[in-house]
Amino acid sequence: MNALTPDETILGLLAAQGQHGYQLLETFQDPARLGKVWKLSTSQLYAVLKRLERQAWISGVEQWSESAPPRIEYSLTEAGWRVLDEWLSTVAPSASIRCVRVEFLSRLYIAQLLKLPTAPIIARQRAVCQAEYARLQSAQGNNPQSMGYLAAEMVITQLGAVLTWIDRCELVLQSTQT
The missing domain is CATH 1.20.58 (Methane Monooxygenase Hydroxylase; Chain G, domain 1)
Structure with missing residues (x-):
């Protein structure tokens, strides 16, 4: 049995819209969304994001703001879309x-x-x-x-x-x- 990872779920969240890590974390912590499905710490989420970026399934772009530190906003790559589509249509x-x-x-x-x-x-x-x-x-x-x-x-x-x-x-x- 393969280990359960949030990889494809994160791809799906990013398919809906580009997001930075903290936004993704909010989804995984909110009980009305995925908070009762996944238990994911901040460090786990960022480790997954780094892995997904290494696999070229997502790409990150640094976003600057005057009122906050720079954040990396992630979005899906073409390869990420293929992985997500395969996961959603798993036979x-x-x-x-x-x-x-x-x-x-x-x-x-x-x-x-x-x-x-x-x-x-x-x-x-x-x-x-x-x-x-x-x-x-x-x-x-x-x-x-x-x-x-x-x-x-x-x-x-x-x-x-x-x-x-x-x-x-x-x-x-x-x-x-x-």
């Missing part, structure tokens, strides 16, 4: 509960921010979660006293709840997009 996102909570919610947030349809993102996430749910059910076994059975049952139960929640996300987002 098979992870069915891991943690990835659903972080990546799926981040994709939905960025799609809404960029005024892109959320239905395809929801449909793809639902499909991988349904497939994993069915796979786990068929592989669970039939010995309810075994630890493997109990572990599988826990994940199956979690995925069942996630599938119900994905349906709820779809309803909520449909009502806000009409």
